[in-house]
Amino acid sequence: MKCDRCGYYNKSENDICSVCGNPLSESPVLKYKQNAKKSNGNDKTFNTTQKVVIAICTLAVLMLIASAVIPSDFDYTGLLGNNNNTQENTPVELNDTTVRIDTQIQVNSAGFGAKDQVIVNAYVKDINNYPVNGGTASITLNGVKYSGIVENGNVNIQIPKLNGERPEVTVVYEGNDEYNPSEVTTTLEITKISTQIDVEYNNSTITATLKTANNEKIPDSTIKVLYSNNTSTDKQTDSDGRITLDTNFDSSISSIKLSYAGNQQYNPCEKNIEIENSKTDTKIYADFDEKERSISLKLVDVNNHPIGDAALDIDCNNTKNSQKTNSSGLVEIPVNVGVCKFTIKYAGNDTFNPSETTINTVIEENDTANDTHNNTTNDTKNTTNTTANNTNNTTSNNTNSTTSNNTTNSSSNTSINNTANTTQNSTNKSDNTTQNKTNDT
Secondary structure, rough: OHHHHHHHOOOOOOOOOOOOOOOOOOHHHHHHHHHHHHHOOOOOOOHHHHHHHHHHHHHHHHHHHHHOOOOOOOOOOOHHOOOOOOOOOOOOOOOOOOOEEEEEEEEEEEEEEEHHHEEEEEEEEEEOOOOOOEEEEEEEEEHHHHEEEEOOEEEEEEEEOOOOOOOEEEEOOOOOOOEEEEEEEEEEEOOOEEEEEEEEEEOOOEEEEEEEEOOOEEOOOOOEEOOOOOEEEEEEEOOEEEEEEEEOOOOOOOOOEEEEEOOOOOOOOEEEEOOOOOOEEEEEEEEEEEOOOOOEEEEEEEOOOOOOOOOOEEOOOOOEEEOOOOOOOEEEEOOOOOEEEEEEEOOOOOOEEEEEEEEEEEHHHHHHHHHHHHHHHHHHHHHHHHHHHHHHHHHHHHHHHOOOOEEEHHHHHHHHHHHHHHHHHHHHHHHHHHHHHHHHH
């Protein structure tokens, strides 16, 4: 082995250097061999493999203890110190390689909801026929999108009322992170709302209400009223869906049929009403007297008994008034020059049924002029005749008063004057008759 002092290589078995006598160090290899020979089976020290296993287990225990003691939000950067030379890392965008599931959407139904809205119900499922949960479905109309949330496959989309009985729409499922979008174009079969007519009675009226099965009133709708005598009328429902009918029916009416035709939103419906009529029928007689220029009206019951103190509504060319009958059931109404169609109505009451009649009148303008001229001429002539006769009577009476036979002369004069008056009056009448004929001509 090599001497540490002089560097001479001595034989391995020497303990000291042969040159300088310096003690030689023991050879590591020889020392390892000697130690190996000295060891026996009772040596309690660990071998290398055991030490590695022990080290790994110890490290694992230390890590568990550290994770339990140190908070999860502990900032380790402070332990590492600040590095002013570090640069902020820019995130790298990766292509989206997420695999989404294909879907399919179908329209189940469409029906009217509140305030003239249409509710479209659709169902969204994946390619394995499982319902899709999440995402939105929509319908776009005139540039406006109407949407609904998909829950367990179902979605309701509320849209405005559309024109036409079977509108065409496209329903789109817009997809999400898990599902691909899908769409369907279909013709909507819109289910109309069921309707009904409810009727209430009282002593003088019948009230009918048009409404839905959910008790929602239907305003501004036409109900046709058909009576059993084949007469009919149309009534418009008010804001509460109601119409009102008078119970003053003719005794020939035994039933009433109320019909609602429906529309794009509502189904039709109808209601039959049976009438029990115990009232007495009435009749109006009308007689036109052209000479007197008047109409005589008479209101009677079915047995021709007069009905007094009853109001008659009179309409002549849309000029209306009302007059009451006297105790004999009579009313006299004047007639003006011209052509007029009179309509006279009796509304009835709790005892009598209503009735009405019409009559036409014609009075020419010339008839009025002739009558006025004739009357004026005749009055003038009669006045002249009366004046002349009175003058004769006065003169004769004065003359006779100067005589002694006053009584005899007065009698004679009275007889003469009366004769003269009678003759003159006859002449006047003849003249009047002739003048009237001339005027008529």
